Amino acid sequence: MRWITLLGRIGTVMLMVGLALILASLIAPTSEYSGFPESISPEEYRVVDLGIYSSQTGCQISVESADNISVYLLGVSPVELDNWTAQIGEAYPGLDFWLPPSLVVPLIFASEAYPNLNETQIMDIMSDVAVLDKGLQAHPEIILWGPPPSSTFSYEFSPAEVLNIMVIIANRSPDAVDVKTRISELTAVVPKERVMLPALLLISIGIALAIPWFILRKVKKSTL
Numbered sequence: 001m002r003w004i005t006l007l008g009r010i011g012t013v014m015l016m017v018g019l020a021l022i023l024a025s026l027i028a029p030t031s032e033y034s035g036f037p038e039s040i041s042p043e044e045y046r047v048v049d050l051g052i053y054s055s056q057t058g059c060q061i062s063v064e065s066a067d068n069i070s071v072y073l074l075g076v077s078p079v080e081l082d083n084w085t086a087q088i089g090e091a092y093p094g095l096d097f098w099l100p101p102s103l104v105v106p107l108i109f110a111s112e113a114y115p116n117l118n119e120t121q122i123m124d125i126m127s128d129v130a131v132l133d134k135g136l137q138a139h140p141e142i143i144l145w146g147p148p149p150s151s152t153f154s155y156e157f158s159p160a161e162v163l164n165i166m167v168i169i170a171n172r173s174p175d176a177v178d179v180k181t182r183i184s185e186l187t188a189v190v191p192k193e194r195v196m197l198p199a200l201l202l203i204s205i206g207i208a209l210a211i212p213w214f215i216l217r218k219v220k221k222s223t224l
Contacts, residue, residue: 039178040069044127045170047102048181052078053165058158060184061167064151067177070170071153072136073145074105075163084108092119101164109135129170158186 040046050059063071076084081101088107089096099107106126110117113134114125125131136143144165145155149172159165171177 038181039176040169040171041127041176042171042174043129045070045106045129045132045168046127047105048167048169048183049100049102050165050167050183052162053159054162055158055160058156058186059165060156060186061153062182062184063153063167063169063179065169065177065179066151067171067173067175068149068151069177069179070149070168070172071145071147072143072168072170073155073157074142074166074168075144075159076101076105076142076166078162078164081164087111091115092122094119101166105135105166106131109138112138129172132168132170156186 038046053059061071061073063069081104084104085099088099088104088111091111092107095107103126107122110122110126110131113131114122117125136146144157144159147153147155157165167181169179169181171179
């Protein structure tokens with residue numbers, strides 16, 4: 001009987017630890033950035049650079065517009081982004097200075113789609129929706145999310161690896177569209193993918209160990 005009681009108490013502890021891990025992984029402190037309105041010209045797109053994110057940090061993105069637009073969430077590894085920056089500097093010496101990711105991505109899309117253009121021509125077309133479409137076709141692996149066109153969007157993400165995250169907002173209509181974007185940063189106390197399996201194992205083993213103890217206690221109470 002003593003060993004059943006001992007295993008039952010151990011099982012109860014394991015069950016509580018497993019539940020605590022799951023609860024901790026669900027806690028996501030947030031810090032919200034106020035939305036910024038912007039008017040996007042006809043048949044053009046904009047890149048909003050959100051910065052570096054990992055499994056412990058994520059974002060909730062909300063986008064509202066006066067008309068239907070296209071929104072894409074892109075994830076580029078820091079190494080790939082550095083390679084793209086170096087390619088831009090080699091191809092266009094006049095642009096060989098620090099470029100933010102919000103410029104590197106349109107420039108790499110444009111330079112790959114139209115390799116024979118000079119610096120001025122590349123700068124002129126890099127915001128065209130046609131350039132965006134060619135770039136996304138050439139690099140489908142960086143698309144993390146690409147819902148159908150709409151006037152409202154909301155999405156929460158947390159990448160499994162370290163990525164530079166960008167939001168693409170494309171206006172495919174012949175008229176300018178007013179767009180408002182709101183970003184809420186999420187920071188997980190414990191990464192879900194790291195604790196979910198161990199937590200489930202602890203809970204399963206804990207329940208298996210605790211059940212005989214619970215049954216024994218119930219039998220004892222019924223005989224009193």
